[in-house]
Amino acid sequence: MIGMQEALAEARAAAARAEVPVGAVLLGPDGAILAADGNRVEERHDASAHAEMLVLRRAGVLLGTPRLIGCELVVTLEPCAMCAAAIAGFRIRRVVFGAYDPKGGGIEHGARVFEAPGSLHRPEVVGGVRESECAALLRDFFQQRR
């Protein structure tokens, strides 16, 4: 799946910064990578600095619009409710994610944002891509910190 390799590299780089290892890339309508980043919550003192939010915001600035029509988001972990709602706000065409997140996810779990009445936009969703690699990164990170 285009982009997941790069998202995994961003997740590993986040772990090296002592951030929860989640990485994301934003693909333009032509499939080219517009932005790639990992979690930066602790570094920026910003609870909203999830990998997804960072690449969405960067792509908006690059394309000069808050509506990223035809773009695709690839991320190593199921997005939380904040990121899912931002994905709808930015009008992302498709979301591809790696590991499922029964505790913190907001697409297939929890608030299930795209299924809620009033969701601005419902992107196509593909979950479980390279799931075991994505999940292993998170598992190893939390085991080392215990």
Place this chain on the structure above:
Amino acid sequence: MIGMQEALAEARAAAARAEVPVGAVLLGPDGAILAADGNRVEERHDASAHAEMLVLRRAGVLLGTPRLIGCELVVTLEPCAMCAAAIAGFRIRRVVFGAYDPKGGGIEHGARVFEAPGSLHRPEVVGGVRESECAALLRDFFQQRR
């Protein structure tokens, strides 16, 4: 209610910039205003640049932490699912909002983020403060643009 006057002023300033008129302030644990801003979605080409997100992020940088323990958010409109989940992520103690938003709200409507299983944190919520003034700003804005 402390902060709503300033949040209304930020909402009016947003309207003057042709942004959807929503304003927010972030109060520190002592009740002092740490940050105040309005919507900047169009200006920044950023669908996540809601008033709430901007003041949360600014306060995180000011206080040097992504966990705004004891802080309160005051906003003229019921936060959407993105902002509600960010409010939980930043561990805000209390949310005070003006107008209810049956279409786009994510606290009392839609995804009802704080009631979802797995919500990180559930702040105290007070809705309907200076509701008619807050709602009138939005109504006038959308009427003028039709």
